[in-house]
Amino acid sequence: MRYILTFILAALMQTGGVKVEGIVEFDKVVHDFGDFLLSSGPKSCDYKVRNISGKPIAILTVSPSCGCTDVEWTKAPIKPGETGTISATYDNKQGAYPFEKTLTVYISSLSKPVILRLRGNVLEEEKPLSQTYPVHIGKLGLRETEFKLGNINQGSSKSDFTLVANLGSKPLKVVFQDVTEGLEIKTDPETIDPGKTGRLVYTVHSDLGRWGKNWYYATPVANGVKGGPIGIWAFTKEDFGSWTKEQRDRTSQPMADASTVNVGIIKAGEKISATYKITNKGKSKLIVYKADSDTPGAEAEALPQLEPGAEGTFKVNVDTSSLPKGEFVIIITLTTNSYLRPIMNLFISGAIK
Numbered sequence: 001m002r003y004i005l006t007f008i009l010a011a012l013m014q015t016g017g018v019k020v021e022g023i024v025e026f027d028k029v030v031h032d033f034g035d036f037l038l039s040s041g042p043k044s045c046d047y048k049v050r051n052i053s054g055k056p057i058a059i060l061t062v063s064p065s066c067g068c069t070d071v072e073w074t075k076a077p078i079k080p081g082e083t084g085t086i087s088a089t090y091d092n093k094q095g096a097y098p099f100e101k102t103l104t105v106y107i108s109s110l111s112k113p114v115i116l117r118l119r120g121n122v123l124e125e126e127k128p129l130s131q132t133y134p135v136h137i138g139k140l141g142l143r144e145t146e147f148k149l150g151n152i153n154q155g156s157s158k159s160d161f162t163l164v165a166n167l168g169s170k171p172l173k174v175v176f177q178d179v180t181e182g183l184e185i186k187t188d189p190e191t192i193d194p195g196k197t198g199r200l201v202y203t204v205h206s207d208l209g210r211w212g213k214n215w216y217y218a219t220p221v222a223n224g225v226k227g228g229p230i231g232i233w234a235f236t237k238e239d240f241g242s243w244t245k246e247q248r249d250r251t252s253q254p255m256a257d258a259s260t261v262n263v264g265i266i267k268a269g270e271k272i273s274a275t276y277k278i279t280n281k282g283k284s285k286l287i288v289y290k291a292d293s294d295t296p297g298a299e300a301e302a303l304p305q306l307e308p309g310a311e312g313t314f315k316v317n318v319d320t321s322s323l324p325k326g327e328f329v330i331i332i333t334l335t336t337n338s339y340l341r342p343i344m345n346l347f348i349s350g351a352i353k
Helices: 002-012 245-249
Strands: 018-020 024-026 030-037 043-051 059-064 069-073 083-090 098-107 114-123 135-137 140-142 146-153 157-166 172-177 183-188 197-205 212-222 230-237 254-256 260-266 271-280 286-293 298-300 311-319 326-336 343-352
Touching (some): 024 114, 030 043, 030 157, 043 098, 043 114, 059 069, 069 098, 083 098, 083 114, 172 183, 183 212, 183 230, 197 230, 212 326, 230 326, 271 343, 286 298, 286 311, 298 326, 311 326
Parallel strands (some): 030 114, 146 230
Antiparallel strands (some): 018 024, 024 043, 043 083, 059 098, 069 083, 098 114, 135 140, 157 197, 183 197, 212 230, 271 311, 286 326, 326 343
């Protein structure tokens, strides 16, 4: 019975309406089935698509990321003010594990497809909430404490949620302290009933002072019990949605003389550097907003800003003391204002003896 109630709760509490390019509005872009048993059979959900433009639109096609998901959608044109439906069914034959699938939706008049997600946690047999949600802060149960929000266009916000549980016998209220600027986080409902699940809802608002990959943190306090920080990372990139064809045609275009610098064989803990020659082959000024690394100890020097046709150098210094012996590849990700190359990856390779 608990799993039936959890399923109903998860199905009812989805993210709110999402408008896309002023043309369509989705009632949600994520559906979480919550926890359910492998023996419970296929799971289905609907996404509503409302036409908020002034002319008819059509759902051209919907492509699931996996053959385990069947989709149907409204084939007839959707008139202004009317609503169509995308129905997805997960076959629940893949085994007992957490899953997340995507639906890529192509709609007439939209400049790019819309990504919908459906996810859930399939169990072989019924388990206590304390095992399904193994991270405990007082009586608050979570599956994990780090979450990936993905890409955010500058000037916009993005939300997501994860299911949490009240493991105790009393109502549970969670408040948050030490919240990073730009992050909103709460539980829904605000007070979770004993033995029930709710949502941990988090929203990141983009900020011109933050580009590329950034971590946002909040410390939960569950009925007075303070836990460790919850971390959410998001990648902020330029928003090209409002650019005209002329702006796109006149964009900057960064090109590196070589995408990989090989430093050869080095000693453990040795400090190294890699220098790249960057040329702006576009028709407007190139701005590199930020350089991120997938490896601790890597730090970029001054970021390039190049006029059309100009050349410059970009240097990265790396303290390799955190790297194990053997071959390595370090990825440096540049976030730029280039429509053609908004994200540019450079590499440092070598071996530690």
